[in-house]
Amino acid sequence: MTERTVKIGLSLGADICWPICYETLLNDLKLDIRHGGERLSFASERVTIEPFNLQQPVSYDVVVDRLTHWYSTSREWIKKGILLDDLYVYNNPWSLQSNEKHTSYAAMMRLGMPVPETWMMPPKAYEESEDLQETLRKYARMFSMEDIGNELGYPFFMKPYHGGGWKGVSKIDNLDEFNRAYDESGKEVMNLQSAVLPHDWFVRCVGLGPQMRKVNYDPSAALHDRYRADINFLDADDSSVLEDMTVTINSFFGWDFNSCEALRRDGIWHPIDFANACPDSQVTSLHYHFPWLIKANLRWSVFCAATGRSMRKNLDWDPYFAIADKDISQREKLSAYAKLSHERFETERFREFCQTHLSHLDELAYDFFASDVMKDAIHQKVSALFPSHEIEEFTELFWQRIQDWRAAEGSQGDPDGF
Numbered sequence: 001m002t003e004r005t006v007k008i009g010l011s012l013g014a015d016i017c018w019p020i021c022y023e024t025l026l027n028d029l030k031l032d033i034r035h036g037g038e039r040l041s042f043a044s045e046r047v048t049i050e051p052f053n054l055q056q057p058v059s060y061d062v063v064v065d066r067l068t069h070w071y072s073t074s075r076e077w078i079k080k081g082i083l084l085d086d087l088y089v090y091n092n093p094w095s096l097q098s099n100e101k102h103t104s105y106a107a108m109m110r111l112g113m114p115v116p117e118t119w120m121m122p123p124k125a126y127e128e129s130e131d132l133q134e135t136l137r138k139y140a141r142m143f144s145m146e147d148i149g150n151e152l153g154y155p156f157f158m159k160p161y162h163g164g165g166w167k168g169v170s171k172i173d174n175l176d177e178f179n180r181a182y183d184e185s186g187k188e189v190m191n192l193q194s195a196v197l198p199h200d201w202f203v204r205c206v207g208l209g210p211q212m213r214k215v216n217y218d219p220s221a222a223l224h225d226r227y228r229a230d231i232n233f234l235d236a237d238d239s240s241v242l243e244d245m246t247v248t249i250n251s252f253f254g255w256d257f258n259s260c261e262a263l264r265r266d267g268i269w270h271p272i273d274f275a276n277a278c279p280d281s282q283v284t285s286l287h288y289h290f291p292w293l294i295k296a297n298l299r300w301s302v303f304c305a306a307t308g309r310s311m312r313k314n315l316d317w318d319p320y321f322a323i324a325d326k327d328i329s330q331r332e333k334l335s336a337y338a339k340l341s342h343e344r345f346e347t348e349r350f351r352e353f354c355q356t357h358l359s360h361l362d363e364l365a366y367d368f369f370a371s372d373v374m375k376d377a378i379h380q381k382v383s384a385l386f387p388s389h390e391i392e393e394f395t396e397l398f399w400q401r402i403q404d405w406r407a408a409e410g411s412q413g414d415p416d417g418f
């Protein structure tokens, strides 16, 4: 039997805490997996940035990418790795590059999801360019802000069509605010979206492969308190709607790791922001939920690397549209999308893999999250973000919340059973 070290690359930007945890736990796991006639051990390595020959082979089996949504050299390196070396990457870089938030709205509307009514506006201002004036003079139609506001109805949200970190998002209550916000939007292309207000739940459902974590989210709280620590706050029906929605969105776009924000009003879950394919992974935001993320990431990356899971380079949307066009209820369609998505994520094979090869992860993680390495990772992250007089206090706070996770969930394995 041939022996081989499987290599997992971490393509990182400013991340500090989660790679430390990921790397330590991957080592602690001491994996020795027999697959397809090979005996596999595992190593991770941080991907460096340097000039490369397009024919130079990529030495990784899987790359967990957190950088290429804004750093194009690495994005092109990753794309050539997929094309020339059969690399598996999450997330699909072509999909990440081309499917803006606006596209994700259109796509999920096509699948019948209750995305709130959404408009797109041409930008208020432009960079001068050779063809600009002629194009606008010929084709830009005059429009009435008042008519659009009335047709959509107040309040609504104005937000950049590509999304991202709450920048340029405003709630619009009347025509004056609409005019002001449009003037201020400048060269940004904006969406207007009917407000789901009031809502009784705001949930972020984080998906990593077929693993899901639903987090009660409070956008009005301070940054370190937005992810609430409660679990099991939803009944089984609500949970399954959110999970089915998230797994559908993620498999549709080829995003192994993505977070879906949905608001519930009158019993209906409206997805409002689900093109977040580089989700927050910091202990300073996730705190209580952070261990889940590390474990889920380890499981999925090891599975993909060990089994040589093939990456879907082309998204292939027709099977989803075929379901959308069936004469069945929306809930039945959602279940059918989810079934297809789980086939694409190989959920059953993954579950079996975890049971066979990763059953010792729970116990190792339980110990690791009480270790000095963990505490130091928190300290490093907090030191990078907080003023010096708050470093000890917040290190302690996040540490304590991780210990709360250990007490409540840590010894039992994860709620989704992987």
Ligand SMILES: Nc1ncnc2c1ncn2[C@@H]1O[C@H](COP(=O)(O)OP(=O)(O)O)[C@@H](O)[C@H]1O
Pocket (backbone or CB within 6 Å): 116, 157, 159, 162, 163, 164, 165, 166, 167, 169, 193, 194, 195, 196, 197, 219, 261, 263, 272, 273
């Ligand atoms: N349609 C909506 N209804 C209610 N609240 C919304 C809506 N759209 C956005 N918001 C609020 O604005 C915040 C930022 O908007 P979001 O679409 O999530 O943008 P970003 O990509 O910047 O995260 C949301 O977290 C939510 O609080």
Ligand SMILES: [Mg+2]
Pocket (backbone or CB within 6 Å): 166, 261, 273
């Ligand atoms: Mg958001």
